[in-house]
Amino acid sequence: MVKYIGFRLFQALLGLWFIATLVFILSRSIGDPAExxxxxxxxxxxxxxxxxxxxxxRPVHEQxxxxxxxxxxxxxxxxxxxGIPVTQILVERMPATFTLGLIALIFALVFSLPxxxxxxxxxxxxxxxxxxxxxxxxxSMPPFWLGIMLIILFAVVWGLLPPAGKGEWHSYILPGxxxxxxxxxxxxxxxxxxxxxVLDSDYVAMARAKGLPEVVVIGKHALRNALLxxxxxxxxxxxxxxxxxxxxxxxxxxxxxxxxAVQSVVxxxxxxxxxxxxxxxxxxILINLFVDIMYAVIDPRIKxxx
Amino acid sequence: MLREDTGNDLLxxxxxxxxxxxxxxxVLKAVDGVSFSVAQGEAVGLVGESGSGKTMTCLSLMRLxxxxxxxxxxxxxWFKGDNLLDLTEHEMxxxxxxxxxxxxxxxxxxxxxxxxxxxxxxxxxxLHLKERGxxxxxxVLDSLRAVRIPRPELRLGQYPHQFSGGMRQRxxxxxxxxxxxELLIADEPTTxxxxxxxxxxxxxxxxxxxxxxxSVIWVTHDLGIVAQxxxxxxxxxxxxxxxxxxxxxxxxxPQHPYTRALLDSVPLMGARREKLYQIxxxxxxxxxxxxxxxxxxxxxxxxxxxxxxxxxxxxxxGEDFVHCWLTEEGR
Numbered sequence: 001m002v003k004y005i006g007f008r009l010f011q012a013l014l015g016l017w018f019i020a021t022l023v024f025i026l027s028r029s030i031g032d033p034a035e036x037x038x039x040x041x042x043x044x045x046x047x048x049x050x051x052x053x054x055x056x057x058r059p060v061h062e063q064x065x066x067x068x069x070x071x072x073x074x075x076x077x078x079x080x081x082x083g084i085p086v087t088q089i090l091v092e093r094m095p096a097t098f099t100l101g102l103i104a105l106i107f108a109l110v111f112s113l114p115x116x117x118x119x120x121x122x123x124x125x126x127x128x129x130x131x132x133x134x135x136x137x138x139x140s141m142p143p144f145w146l147g148i149m150l151i152i153l154f155a156v157v158w159g160l161l162p163p164a165g166k167g168e169w170h171s172y173i174l175p176g177x178x179x180x181x182x183x184x185x186x187x188x189x190x191x192x193x194x195x196x197x198v199l200d201s202d203y204v205a206m207a208r209a210k211g212l213p214e215v216v217v218i219g220k221h222a223l224r225n226a227l228l229x230x231x232x233x234x235x236x237x238x239x240x241x242x243x244x245x246x247x248x249x250x251x252x253x254x255x256x257x258x259x260x261a262v263q264s265v266v267x268x269x270x271x272x273x274x275x276x277x278x279x280x281x282x283x284x285i286l287i288n289l290f291v292d293i294m295y296a297v298i299d300p301r302i303k304x305x306x
Numbered sequence: 307m308l309r310e311d312t313g314n315d316l317l318x319x320x321x322x323x324x325x326x327x328x329x330x331x332x333v334l335k336a337v338d339g340v341s342f343s344v345a346q347g348e349a350v351g352l353v354g355e356s357g358s359g360k361t362m363t364c365l366s367l368m369r370l371x372x373x374x375x376x377x378x379x380x381x382x383x384w385f386k387g388d389n390l391l392d393l394t395e396h397e398m399x400x401x402x403x404x405x406x407x408x409x410x411x412x413x414x415x416x417x418x419x420x421x422x423x424x425x426x427x428x429x430x431x432x433l434h435l436k437e438r439g440x441x442x443x444x445x446v447l448d449s450l451r452a453v454r455i456p457r458p459e460l461r462l463g464q465y466p467h468q469f470s471g472g473m474r475q476r477x478x479x480x481x482x483x484x485x486x487x488e489l490l491i492a493d494e495p496t497t498x499x500x501x502x503x504x505x506x507x508x509x510x511x512x513x514x515x516x517x518x519x520x521s522v523i524w525v526t527h528d529l530g531i532v533a534q535x536x537x538x539x540x541x542x543x544x545x546x547x548x549x550x551x552x553x554x555x556x557x558x559x560p561q562h563p564y565t566r567a568l569l570d571s572v573p574l575m576g577a578r579r580e581k582l583y584q585i586x587x588x589x590x591x592x593x594x595x596x597x598x599x600x601x602x603x604x605x606x607x608x609x610x611x612x613x614x615x616x617x618x619x620x621x622x623x624g625e626d627f628v629h630c631w632l633t634e635e636g637r
Contacts, residue, residue, distance in 0.1 A: 123374065202415040208370055210403035210430045210481070224420050300465040301419055 005293060012289045017068075019281035023274050024067050028060075076278070077271035079264075086275040089260060094279070096166055097249070097256030101241035103172055104180035105234065112184045113230075116191025120199060121218060131188050138185020147178040147251035164253040175252040179245065183237050190233055195226045228299060235291040239284045316384075317488055317521045318344040318367070323381035325359075325366045327592075334592040336362040336376065338545035343625070344489065347519040349512075351532035351553070353568065354542035355589045360525045361411075363542070364491045367523075368406060369398050385489075404434035406489040407482030412498050413474035417466035423450075424462035427481045434485050449484035453477070453510060472503035479511065486518060493525045508535060529572050533557060541565045544590050544600035551626035561620075561628040563605050599631070607632060 034051035051057050055066060070076070076086035119131035154174060155163035162171045198204060199222055207221040208214075249258035257276055264272035296302045321341050327334035337359045344350045352360045365371045366378050369390060383390040385405070390398065407430075410416045417426060427446045431437050437445060443462070450458035453476040466474055475495055482490055492511065496504040512535060515522050524535050532539050532553060539556055541549040541564065549562040560566040570583040587604040590596060596603055602612040609631060617631045 202410055202412060203418040205370065206408075206410065206416045206478070206481075207418070207429075208402070209368055209408045211399040211401070211433060212403075212429065213399065221418050221421075225418070299420055301467045 001296065004296060008289050008292050012285050015285045016282055019278060019285075020068065020071055021064075023277050024064060027270060027274055071278075076275040079269055079272050081264075081267045081269045081272075086271045089272060090257065090275050090279055093255060093257045093260050096254060097245050097258060100172065100175055100179060100248070100254060100256060101238060101245060103176035104183065104241060105238060107176055107180035108184040108187050108237070109234070112187035112191055116188045117195055117218065117223070117226075119188065119192040120195035123196070128192075131192060135185040135188045138182050138188075141182065143178050143182060144247050144251055146181060147174070147248055150174050150178060151251075164251075166255055175248055175254055178251070179241060179248045183240075187230065187233065187237075191226065191230055194229045195222060198222045198226045201225075224298065228295070231291060231294055231298070235287045238287050315346045316343050317346045317348075317386065319382075319384040320363075320367070321382040321384070323363065323366055323383065324379045325362050325371055325376060326379050327376045329375070332593050335545050335595070336592060337366060340381075340542070340545070340547055342540045342547060342550060344521045344523060346488070346521055347515075348538065349515060349522040349524060349536045351536035351539035352523060352525045352542060353527065353529060353532055353539055355527060357589050357592070358542040359545040360542055361493055362545075364408065364493050364523065364525055367489075367491065368402055368408060369395075370402075400434070403430040403482075403487075404485050405487050406491065407485070407487040408491040408493060409475070409478050409482055409495040411494045413471055413478055413495075414498065416478050417474055419466055422463050422465055423469070423477050426466075427477065427484055430481065430485050445484060446480075449480040450477070452483065452514065453480045455480070472499055472507060475499060475507055476510070479507075479514075483514060483518070483520070486520070488521060490515070490520050490522045491525070492522055494527070496528075496531070497526075511535075529568055541568065544595055545592070546600075546629070548601070548630070549628045551622060551628075552624075555622075555626060561622065561633050562601075562630045563607055563632070564601050567604075599629070611635075 034047050034054060034056055038046045038050050048057070055063055058066070074087050076090070078085050079089060115131045115134065119128040122128055151163045151174065154161045161174055162168075163174075165171060199218075204217060204222050207217045212221075245254070245256055246258035246261055248254065249256045250262060253259070257279065260272060261276045263269075264276065320343065323337055323340045324335070325337035327336055340359070340363055342350065342352075352363060354360050362371065362376070367383060367390070369378070371378060378391060381391065385401065390401065393401075417423070424443070424446055427449055428442050431442045431445050435442075435445070446462065447458045450461060455461055455473060455476055461469075466477070469477060479495070490511075495511075496507055499507060508531065511522070514520070522535070524531060526532060536553050539551065539553050540547045541556075541562065543564050549556065549560070549565045551561075556565060557569065560569055564585075567583070567585045571585060585604060590600050590603075596613070598611075598613045598615055599605070599608075599617055602608040605612065611631050617629045617634055619627050619629055620633045621627050622633075
């Protein structure tokens with residue numbers, strides 16, 4: 001197990017290095033940053049001063065090593081628009097995005113697991129139809145539209161919840177629901193189909209033949225096997241929430257990374273965009289690492305050694 | 307043989323069992339009026355081609371027919387003094403895994419991949435014998451030893467994927483036998499094993515059966531296994547038992563043309579025959595079972611009468627019987 005985790009950690013580091021390199025190359029191949037950061041008519045001098053300030057007058061390999069060195073020390077440079085260190089901006093905004101993503105995922109899991117399981121166990125009964133209709137509704141409503149509709153209903157018409165911003169606990173409800181809703185729908189379908197597969201298996205028949213009550217047959221023998229694909233999907237979703245949150249954060253004026261990604265693109269604030277991309281990528285890699293370790297815990301067939 | 311000695315010591319008596327699949331626009335009669343019995347300590351074979359209703363008969367005995375879709379519509383299953391079809395689901399659970407156990411066809415899939423072998427064998431022990439902790443572990447170890455799994459203390463904590471096919475099937479057998487059931491249903495347990503492992507497994511089950519006095523229902527399409535393992539045999543075709551008799555009698559004088567055909571298609575060691583006999587045609591589709599005797603389209607001796615009416619039960623002495631116009635007309 002330790003060997004397996006060690007190997008996966010090594011792979012994760014390799015992935016991070018790859019992302020960093022890619023960001024480095026991309027930010028230098030889509031135009032001269034010094035040009036971007038200087039006013040349009042400011043002449044050659046200003047550009048050269050800016051290039052020197054950004055270290056762009058040094059040879060490329062030197063720039064690259066410096067970039068990596070700073071990255072290791074978690075230094076992503078300063079924002080061009082307001083001079084605040086990028087790391088500080090991200091650290092300030094990360095909790096809002098992560099909490100929202102986590103709340104959305106928990107919401108999705110809490111509803112989709114029981115619905116999917118019930119839908120599979122009581123196939124072609126009213127429970128199953130309800131699950132199917134919910135899945136259908138969830139997948140056909142885009143989050144920006146759903147978010148606006150919810151704001152109109154709950155904030156404007158009924159005045160029950162705040163329309164935007166991050167404050168008390170109840171300010172999490174609308175954005176969390178909006179972000180989790182579509183995922184919940186997909187998850188219901190996934191849990192249902194994966195549960196149906198497992199329920200057809202011989203070992204479930206065998207568990208029944210042992211005389212185990214249906215609750216144990218499903219909760220112990222079927223569920224653990226049915227959860228593997230759900231785990232994979234959850235990890236993809238967590239990764240996607242980093243992107244999905246760009247839309248939902250905009251709708252609810254949520255002070256997260258998504259909002260700063262949009263702002264920095266509008267302001268052409270290169271260091272911040274770099275930072276956001278690196279954070280998104282790292283988060284994806286970390287989730288994958290976590291899922292791989294969870295796999296090994298849930299399914300003993302997955303080999304610990306390479 | 308046993309039957310005459312033990313008189314009325316019946317363990318299981320199935321009467322007119324019918325299990326149907328209900329589909330949107332068809333009713334498939336998978337088991338269509340099956341009657342047979344198993345004496346205590348007796349080994350009874352259930353023989354037939356794929357789709358003849360053997361497995362569905364066994365699942366009906368445990369009341370585990372696939373849901374939704376299939377239903378036991380008629381019949382009685384007497385286990386000692388109780389009709390299993392009258393029990394509540396809760397009462398029925400006390401039979402499963404305790405008084406009757408099943409070993410299924412494919413050892414690759416009948417063990418849960420995510421639990422240790424020890425845990426899976428321990429389940430019926432905890433559930434039915436109410437044993438816990440060290441006591442349960444000791445019993446699991448005994449069962450693994452009984453099915454001759456080497457180093458059971460080590461194997462206990464391992465997962466199914468760490469076992470070979472033959473060893474897995476032994477684990478499944480241990481899982482069934484650990485509560486010392488009165489009836490073991492072996493549903494083609496050796497089909498997916500290779501021949502030497504198959505022989506070992508058969509010997510193992512026969513030894514265990516003789517030691518414990520458990521009755522066994524052997525479901526198979528292999529008449530060789532029946533000859534080796536069983537006292538009686540029931541030949542199934544299209545959801546019905548077409549011939550039933552003591553093994554020696556049936557091998558000597560098969561009455562039904564289908565039984566004869568099955569016997570002819572068994573490869574014999576040292577036989578001179580150039581080509582193995584093969585029954586012409588396909589077993590009937592349950593959606594369109596021919597009128598009369600369902601075997602007539604493939605029967606070399608079919609008469610007009612066979613196409614019109616299903617032959618009645620002709621007794622062959624004792625409990626042996628056959629459903630065939632040839633025998634019925636011949637007397």
